[in-house]
Structures are given as C-alpha cells and as structure tokens.
Amino acid sequence: MTKAITARAHTNIALIKYWGKLDADLIIPQNSSLSLTLAPFYTDTTVQFSPELSHDQIKIDGQLLSTAAGQRVHTFLDLVRQRAGLTAFAQVDSTNHVPTAAGLASSASGFAALAAAASKAAGLELSLPELSRLARRGSGSATRSIYGGFVEWQKGHDDLDSQAVPFQEKIDFDIQMIAILLDPRPKKVASRAGMAQVVATSPYYAAWPPTAEQDLIAMKAAILKKDLNLIGQLAEANAMKMHATTLSASPPFTYFEPETLTAIELVQNLRNNGVSCYYTMDAGPNVKVICSAKETPAILAQLQQHFPADHLLVAKPGPGVTYI
C-alpha cells in the first residue's frame, strides 16, 4: 500500500475564458485564458493506492461514486498509473469547500487536488508545470488551479506545452470577487458539452479565439497597471462574448437564469451610481462580481436587498496547490 497523500487546491474564476477545445482527448484549448485563484473555495483530496483494492473507490463529500459517475476520475487515475508504472487501484476521498457543479468550477479545484495527491501517492515527483499539464487532462480549468493569484493558461500546441504559468502570484492591489449563488443545483449543460456544441455549431465561434487572445493581451496590461476598472470592463466583455456563442449554437442554449439578469442589472446600477464593480459568469447561472475590498460593503448592502446574505460569498485571491 502506498502512503496516503492529501493535497488542497483552490478554485479559480477566469477573467478571460477558456472556451472550446482543439483536442478533446488531451484538452488543448482553442485560446489561452487567464484567471484569479480564490481563497475560500477549495478541494481537499486524499489518495492512496493499494494492491488489495479490486477497483478504484472514489468518495466525494462522503458519497461513494458508482463506476459510471466516477468514470472521469478512473480515467484520470489510469493516466497517473500508466506514468508511474503502477497497477494498484486507489482510494480517493475528496471534500469540496465549493458548491459542486454550480458554476463555481469545482472541477478546477477537484482535478488540481487530484493531480497533486494522486501523482505524489503514485511516487511521481512532478514539478509545478508538470502538475499543471497533468491537471489539464482532468479538466481544462484545473490546469490554472495549480498556481495562486492571477494565472495564465498558455494554450500551447500539445500535451507538453499547454500549461499554466503564474502571471502574478502575490497580488499587491485591492481586488476580490463576490460570488452570487443563484442556483445551487448542478448545471443543466456541463461546460464540456456546452463548449463542444458551440465549437461544432455556432457560426460565431470562429470569432471567439482571436477576440479572446486580444482580450488576454489587454488584460495582462490592465493587471500590471493595477487598473481595476479596466480589468473589470475587459472581464465582463469577454464573458459576454463567450455567452453569445451559446445563444448562436444549434440548438441554442443559455446559462442565464432570470435571476442572473437581476444580478447583472444590480451591478450595472451600482456602477451608474459610482461604485466600481463588474460581473463575470461561467458555464452556470451564478454571477461573480469583480470589485475592491474597499467597495465590497456598499455592494453587499445593495445585493442583500435582492439575495439572501448567505448566497453572497466574498472571495479574496488565494494560493496555489499545497500538500497538507
């Protein structure tokens, strides 16, 4: 039996979105992306390989997954076993401090923590770039959760160069997010299926990779200038360009719920009243507000008039993957 290894990885929210794959098996994206790792949302995962097990045993938040439900994790563990020359099955115990599948990207923290714990338990001593590339095979966004702060996923060309690099690990200006939890149910269209449908059918998709690459260059300059307003404007516009591709897919779909529009309008109203705040959304209805800590109390006061206080989660920038 190998030693049990526990790793913690934090989730990240993209300011410039990853949307669409060039290679679905290797998870090579069509465009580079950039995210902010968040402190309060993380996954702790313990992995131990044991020759006594007859199959992988995967527990998420205390629930043992069926073979079908755990398929993505089994496939990922096969990859680790193959690299380490191991045949033993594994016991995986994962606890999410993230609302699972509610558009807060638990797959990012989940596969980043699994990559770190499983590789070390299997005896592989991977560097951070190697870990980032391994995490990518589980879920694209997980490639960025290896690092803290602002992180760029450089799309690269193949398995060996599509990886995240820290853009600014220690952030020395006032930026954070407020996640508005509108719908805790698992999302209706998973990001994987949604982006595949868009790439295959939306006539607007061809415009996405070049516009995202331009947004990324502008975003990096805005971060270096510590310009919160510019960061927010770019992130908001980039997110809406991504969501426009879902409406133009065949059949069309959307991640918006009625309350998503309420949240967006509140952010716009706050901004019209001189409060700097911007919104972004991933493959789910939840809205994340990009703002400063200084203005957070004023924003929360407004949001609390429409949403329960415990659905408003304030998130400061967080660290990269660690072993605990």
Ligand code: PMV
């Ligand atoms: O890696 P996935 O399959 O969770 O896809 C993430 C897609 C978005 O969250 C919409 C964008 C992103 O860059 O995180």
